[in-house]
Amino acid sequence: MRKSLLFAAGLLCLSCSKDDAPTPYNSEYQADCNSVLEFMPAPGQFINSYGNLSITTMEQACRYAFESIKSDQVVSLGAFGGYIVVGFDHSIKNFDGYDISIKSNSFHDGSEPGVVWVMQDSNKDGLPNDTWYQLGGSETGCKSTYFDYTVTYYCPIDSGMDVKWKDNYGNTGAVAYNGTYHRQSYYYPLWASQDSLVLTGTRLKDNTQSIGAANNYWICNSFEWGYADNFNHTDYFDYCNHFDIDNALDQYGYSVHLDSIDFVKVQSAIMAQCGWIGEISTEVSKISDFHLTDKQ
Numbered sequence: 001m002r003k004s005l006l007f008a009a010g011l012l013c014l015s016c017s018k019d020d021a022p023t024p025y026n027s028e029y030q031a032d033c034n035s036v037l038e039f040m041p042a043p044g045q046f047i048n049s050y051g052n053l054s055i056t057t058m059e060q061a062c063r064y065a066f067e068s069i070k071s072d073q074v075v076s077l078g079a080f081g082g083y084i085v086v087g088f089d090h091s092i093k094n095f096d097g098y099d100i101s102i103k104s105n106s107f108h109d110g111s112e113p114g115v116v117w118v119m120q121d122s123n124k125d126g127l128p129n130d131t132w133y134q135l136g137g138s139e140t141g142c143k144s145t146y147f148d149y150t151v152t153y154y155c156p157i158d159s160g161m162d163v164k165w166k167d168n169y170g171n172t173g174a175v176a177y178n179g180t181y182h183r184q185s186y187y188y189p190l191w192a193s194q195d196s197l198v199l200t201g202t203r204l205k206d207n208t209q210s211i212g213a214a215n216n217y218w219i220c221n222s223f224e225w226g227y228a229d230n231f232n233h234t235d236y237f238d239y240c241n242h243f244d245i246d247n248a249l250d251q252y253g254y255s256v257h258l259d260s261i262d263f264v265k266v267q268s269a270i271m272a273q274c275g276w277i278g279e280i281s282t283e284v285s286k287i288s289d290f291h292l293t294d295k296q
Contacts (some may be wrong), residue, residue, distance in 0.1 A: 026090065031292035033086035033264070036066040037128050040192065042199055042268060043153050043163035043175040044078030045182040045278045047189050056190050074105050074283040077114060078189070079165075079175050080271035081151050081199025084284065085128050091121075091260040092289045098242040100264060101293060103285040104229035106236070109219045113227035114282030115202045115269045116243055121262035128263040133248040133256055134202060137226020140249070144205035147253070151271065153197045159185035173271075178278045204269045208280065218274040228266045229282045242290060 039061040041047050048055070055061050065075045065084055077083060092099055102116065115134060122130040139145045150168040153175070162174035175187055189197070207221045225234035228241050235242045248256045264287055270280040 025093075025292060029090040029289070029292060030088070031288045033066075033069070033287045034089045035087040036062040036069070036084060037087050037263070038062065038083070038085040038265075039065040039075070040083055040197075040199075041076060041189055042078035042080060042082035042151070042197070042281075043165075043187045043189065043279075044076055044082070044281045045178045045187060046076035046281065047078050047187050048184045049182060058191055061189070061191050069285050069287065072103075072285055074285045077266065077268045077282045077284070078187075079151075079153075079279045079281060080149070080203060080268050081201050082281070083199070083201070083265055083267040085263055085265045086287050087126075087128070087263050088289060090289070091262050092245070093260045093291065094245040094258055095291060097244060098235070098290045099245045099261075100243040101238075101240040101286075101288045101290045102228045102243070102264075102266060103240045103287075105283050105285070106222070106229045106231035108231055109221070111207060111220050111222040111227075111230045111232075112280045112282050113204055113207065113223055113230040113269050114266045114284070115204070116226075116228055117265040117267065118245060118248055118258065118261040119263040119265070120258060120260065128265070131250075132265060133250060133258065135226060135243050135245075136247045136249050136255075138224035139204050140226070141253070142205070146203040148200060149203035150198060150200040153188065153199070155188050155192070155194055155196060156186060163188050167271075173273075175279050176273055178276070180276070182278075201267045202269055203271060206272045207270060208272045208274050210275065216276070218277050220274070220280065227269065228284055240286075240288075 068075050117132045151165050153165045162177050164174045166172045209219050211217045222230050222232040250256050266284050268282040272280045
C-alpha cells in the first residue's frame, strides 16, 4: 500500500488561467446549498440520535441533514470516512481567493478536521456522479497523510455494542459505545448495509492528546489550513472555514483548474478515540458560496 502518494516533487498545474474580473451572479441565487444529495456518516455516538425520527433510508437521511443545516444546526459525519454531499441552485464560480465557506462547531483545542472535495456537473444531469477533486490543505503531501485510506465498519450483532472496523493496512479497532452519554441502540447508521460499510478517503494524522494522569482532559489540535471543522488562524473566521477552488487536486495529486463547481463533499478525516469523549467526528452546518455571503 502507498502512504500519502503525493506531492513530494511539487504540483503540476494542468491549467492556470483565471478570469481577471468576476462575472456577476444572478441576483436570485442562494448563497447556501439547496440540497443534500448523499448523507452517509460513519458510525459514531451522534448517529441514529435524531429525536423521534426513524431514519432507515438514504432519502430520509438526506432530508434530515438538509433540514438540520438549513436551520443552522450541525450534522455529525461520524468517525473516519463519513461524508455529506450538497448541491446548489447555481455553479460556484472560481474567482480569486476564497470560493466556499463551511460552518462548523470547532473551537480552540476542539478541532475535528474533515477533508473537502468538489465536483463539476460535467454531464449536466444534476447528480454527483462525475469526478471528485480533493481540495489540498496544509497536510497534503505529509508522510502522515494517507491518500487512499479505506475502512470497513462491521454492523454490530446486537444493540449497545462497539462498532468494529478494519482498514486496508490490516489495522483493526472499534468505535466505542459510549452509553453513559449516548444511549441509542446502535451507532452504526441504520440506512447502511446491514453487513458492513466501506468508506474510502484521505486520512490525516491523529490530532488528539490527553492531559493529566487520568486522561480526563483531551485536546483536539487544529491543522494550519484547508479543512472543515478546523479552528485555526488562517482560513477560519465568522465561525466558518473557507476554501479556494484553486486548491483542487486530481487523484494523482496534480493541481487542476476548475472554472466552477456544482457539488461539495465534506468527509471526516481522523480515526481516533478520545476516551470518555468518544470518537473524533467532523461536524458541519451551512455550506455556502462565499461570493454570495455578506462576509466576503
